Amino acid sequence: MNRLPRDRVQRHLQIDSTLAGRRLDQALATLMPEFSRSRLQQWIDAGQILVDxxxxxxxxxxxxxxxVRVQAELEAQGDCLAQAIALNLVYEDEQLLVVDKPAGLVVHPAAGNPDGTLQNALLHHExxxxxxxxxGIVHRLDKDTSGLLVVAKTLQAHNSLVNQLQARAVHREYRALVQGHLVxxxxxxxxIGRHPTQRVKMAVVRNGREAVTHYxxxxxxxxxxxxxxxxxxxRTHQIRVHMAHIRHALVGDPLYGGRPRxxxxxxxxxxxxxxxxxxxxxHAIRLGLIHPQSGEAMSWQVPMARDLDALLDLLRSDVGHADPHP
Incomplete structure (x- = not known):
């Protein structure tokens, strides 16, 4: 495992009038969404961001x-190390790559998962x-959700993908096996927001962030x-929370699904x-977006995850299987 080099970020920005009255770090977080607010604060404190x-x-x-002039040193990803972890690459060019993530792989290091993540694998690959x-990770899948995830390879691509996600221009389609018979x-x-009493869970709450799921x-x-x-x-756990909210929780969901039926x-x-x-x-089966450099509409689809496919075969072969919908 090797620690990785540092790079520099150079930007020249102007504060928009719509941001008047806001804190400098808040305004910059709006103008530079590809960087966390804490990182921007560090740069401000270090004198690497100058205003007028x-x-x-x-x-x-x-x-x-x-x-605003930004001349900052972008350090390697903290203590995140490159690790030789196999990646199932669906697509790669100079701007982005698309990964078919297996279930069980954590996307980035966090408490309880300091390494062995997709981020460690990406740093080894590139x-x-x-x-x-x-x-380059701009969106995530839960540890035990499989399927497609896009990664930005450049700051230009990162900014473009973040903007597309904010504009709801990234198309994400999943396959979900849920409990109950929908008509x-x-x-x-x-x-959706943090559960009021169980902090490891998300929940539908009145003061949560807007969340919309179609099925x-x-x-x-x-x-x-x-x-x-x-x-x-x-939103975090969005499909899992919304399906449980309408009383059709995902099969096998240890947090929101309750007992198998x-x-x-x-x-x-x-x-x-x-x-x-x-x-x-x-399983995240299909992903569509606009290429950050060419502007071309691109999409990818992968087969169903093997474990889920095997479970579906059992359901189809068992007594009581209804006809598929057209």
Missing amino acids: DGPRRSRDKVWGGES PALAAVPRA AGGSVDAP RILESFASHSLLSVELETG PPQGCSPQLRSALQQFPRQAL
Whole structure:
């Protein structure tokens, strides 16, 4: 494992009048969303960000029209080390790469997962990613969600993808196996925030952030449904929370799903498979976006994850399987 080199960020910006009255660090976080607010504060404190050619404090107010010069040293990703972890690359060019992430792989280091993550793998695959925030990771999948994830290889690509995500221009489609028999597709428009008493969970809460999920039925079983799910927003655990909110939690979800509910009269093999499925049955199957450099619309699709595909085969072969929806 090797520690990675540092790079420099040079920008010349002007504070927009719509940001008048806000703190300097807040305004810069709006203008430079590819960098965290804490990193911007560090640069301000170190004198690497000047306003009208002079130093400022993070809490100083801006009033619009100020000239901001950024000449900052972008350090390697803290203590994140390059590690030789296999990657299933679906696409790669000079600006971005697309990964088919397996279930069980954490996206970036955090408490309890200091290494062995996708970010460690990316830094080994492409050392230059040390110069891009979070090694180019602009969105995430939960540890036990499989499927497609895009990574920016340059600051230009990072900025473009962050803007596309904020503009809801990135198309993300999932396959979700949920408990219960739905009769029609629909949408869930319910704000999501931290659970008021269980801090490891998210929940639908009145003062949460806007969250919109669309779903349609692909296949129906005796007491389960296979859904195509599309995200309009991208909140933490969004699909898992929204499906549980409408009382159709994901199969195998240890946090939101409750106890498995095999259909009455099902085979012992299916009962065991449902009870022992080791993760939430969620797979990011399709991804679409605008290429950061060429402006071309691009999309990728991967096969269903093997473990989920095997479970679906069992459901299809068991007694009580309903006809697929058209």
